[in-house]
Amino acid sequence: xxxxxxxxxxxxxxxxxxxxxxxxxxxxxxxxxxxxxxxxxxxxxxxxxxxxxxxxxxxxxxxxxxxxxxxxxxxxxxxxxxxxxxxxxxxxxxxxxxxxxxxxxxxxxxxxxxxxxxxxxxxxxxxxxxxxxxxxxxxxxxxxxxxxxxxxxxxxxxxxxxxxxxxxxxxxxxxxxxxxxxxxxxxxxxxxxxxxxxxxxxxxxxxxxxxxxxxxxxxxxxxxxxxxxxxxxxxxxxxxxxxxxxxxxxxxxxxxxxxxxxxxxxxxxxxxxxxxxxxxxxxxxxxxxxxxxxxxxxxxxxxxxxxxxxxxxxxxxxxxxxxxxxxxxxxxxxxxxxxxxxxxxxx
Numbered sequence: 001x002x003x004x005x006x007x008x009x010x011x012x013x014x015x016x017x018x019x020x021x022x023x024x025x026x027x028x029x030x031x032x033x034x035x036x037x038x039x040x041x042x043x044x045x046x047x048x049x050x051x052x053x054x055x056x057x058x059x060x061x062x063x064x065x066x067x068x069x070x071x072x073x074x075x076x077x078x079x080x081x082x083x084x085x086x087x088x089x090x091x092x093x094x095x096x097x098x099x100x101x102x103x104x105x106x107x108x109x110x111x112x113x114x115x116x117x118x119x120x121x122x123x124x125x126x127x128x129x130x131x132x133x134x135x136x137x138x139x140x141x142x143x144x145x146x147x148x149x150x151x152x153x154x155x156x157x158x159x160x161x162x163x164x165x166x167x168x169x170x171x172x173x174x175x176x177x178x179x180x181x182x183x184x185x186x187x188x189x190x191x192x193x194x195x196x197x198x199x200x201x202x203x204x205x206x207x208x209x210x211x212x213x214x215x216x217x218x219x220x221x222x223x224x225x226x227x228x229x230x231x232x233x234x235x236x237x238x239x240x241x242x243x244x245x246x247x248x249x250x251x252x253x254x255x256x257x258x259x260x261x262x263x264x265x266x267x268x269x270x271x272x273x274x275x276x277x278x279x280x281x282x283x284x285x286x287x288x289x290x291x292x293x294x295x296x297x298x299x300x301x302x303x304x305x306x307x308x309x310x311x312x313x314x315x316x317x318x319x320x321x322x323x324x325x326x327x328x329x330x331x332x333x334x335x336x337x338x339x340x341x342x343x344x345x346x347x
Contacts, residue, residue, distance in 0.1 A: 038111040039101050047097040053118040054153070055096045055335070060117045063148035067114040068341055070151050070334070071143065072121035073136060076317070077129050078158030078196040080189065082284040084317035088327070089121060089153040091318040096331035106301055107347040108339035116338065119143070129194055133162040140166035144310070149341055151334055154314030156284070157184055160269050161199035167310045168208040171265040174309065175213030176200070177257065179299055180271035181220055181242070181287040185231050196315075204235055211236040213264060215257050217250075217299060218242050218274040221287035242289055250295050254302020261306050268303060268311040268337060270296075272330055280329055282321025293329060300336040311337040 039055040053059045054070035063069045072089030079085065101111050110116065122139040124132040140163050143150050152163060157180075168174055178184075178200065185204075186197040194202065203209050219229055220242030229239045238260065240253060273283045276290035291299075316330045338344075 034112070036111050036113070036115050037117055039099070041101075042097075052090065052093050052097075054093050054331075055099050055101075055118075058117050060119055063119055063143045063146045063150075065115060066117055066119070066146070066148045067343070068110075068116045068149040068151060068338060069119045069143065070116070070153065071119050071139075072153040073124065073155040073159045073163075074121055075124045075126070075129075075132055075136075075155045075159055076284075077126055077132070078156045078194065079284050080195065080197055082317060082320060084319040085154060085156045085284060085315050086126070087318050088155060088314075088316035088330070091324065091327040092153045092313070092316060092330045092334070093118070095324050095328040096335075098328060099331055099335045102347075103336070103339045105297070106304075106339060109345045109347055110338045110341070113343055113345035114338075114341065129158065129192075133158070133194060137162035137165050141169065144170045149308065150310050150312075151337055152310075152312035152314075153330075153334065154312055154316070157196040157199055157269075157271055157314045158194060159199075159314065160184075160312055161194065161202050163310065163312060164199075164203050164208045164267060165206070167265075167267055168203075168206075171309055173207060173210040175210050175261045175264055175266040175306075176203075176215070177261070177266060177268045177299070177303060177306075178214065178216045179218055179269070179274045179291075179296070180216065181218060181273045181290060182271070182285065183216055183219055183229055183232050183239075184271075201231075210264060213261050213266070214238065215240065215260060217253075218245060218291050220289060242287075242291070245291055245295060246289070250298040251302060254299060257302065258305055263307060265309040266303070266306045268300070268308060270300070270311070270313050270333060270337075271315045272313065272326060272333075273315055275329065280321070280326045282318050282326030283315045284317050284320075285315070296329075296333060297336060300333060300340060303337075304340040306340070308337075308341050313337070
């Protein structure tokens with residue numbers, strides 16, 4: 001019986017093997033002349049088919065040979081309200097199956113100009129936030145050392161701190177486009193200096209940010225003091241509140257932000273709670289009267305031409321939005337970030 005099974009095994013596995021080969025081939029190139037990884041077309045490979053990677057791109061173990069990489073950081077023990085962002089990366093990946101290879105709005109063609117892959121998740125210690133930060137910093141130091149630009153799927157906003165430690169170690173103090181309902185500049189929360197409400201305070205403490213090239217967009221909600229953003233302003237940050245964004249295009253704002261950022265390195269950090277919870281309810285600390293998705297696109301697309309050296313999309317907590325729309329929005333915003341990286345081709 002064993003001999004019969006061994007003789008039959010190759011023929012039994014051949015159809016599945018052919019499928020894997022096809023999926024890998026389509027992911028590798030959309031035409032025989034392409035040398036880049038390309039998301040498979042749903043016209044050729046059904047969306048539910050294949051490994052659950054970002055945009056169904058090939059998965060590899062490291063950032064070696066990549067211009068940009070999607071990487072998950074499934075951490076949420078820095079949250080102050082509703083948990084669940086540890087599941088953000090896997091749900092963003094699942095919903096990203098809907099995202100296609102070309103940007104229909106801007107005509108960006110990132111997969112014709114950059115080598116991109118999904119390099120999986122950074123391991124974290126769910127019982128020790130400080131240890132997790134050390135693990136994240138070490139992992140991102142390896143990523144940026146290869147010249148690869150990380151596009152990070154969070155995770156709560158604590159992760160921006162160790163990521164920026166690694167980014168600044170390579171590039172020096174960076175400019176920051178921070179899109180969020182909250183400033184995340186608290187000093188001590190419940191006796192701790194590290195949590196999702198403190199990352200940019202810690203970054204300033206360590207000289208990781210070029211404070212004259214920092215803009216915070218979408219800040220809103222109740223505060224602990226009459227001017228909840230005073231500390232940011234004292235550091236030289238440009239603060240654009242949610243009220244400043246109501247009922248208007250943000251394209252003119254981003255023209256000014258591009259001038260502010262100049263030619264220096266820039267990091268984009270986007271908390272999904274910057275959006276109004278009507279559009280993105282799947283998050284831990286929602287605030288009413290937020291940005292519209294179209295304004296989010298204006299902000300990210302307005303970063304085109306900047307020297308972007310890293311990006312993150314954080315605080316997606318899928319349990320609070322069972323439709324998956326928050327994760328779908330996050331996947332699209334990460335794609336938009338990919339489209340504004342340096343050297344992306346536009347048709």
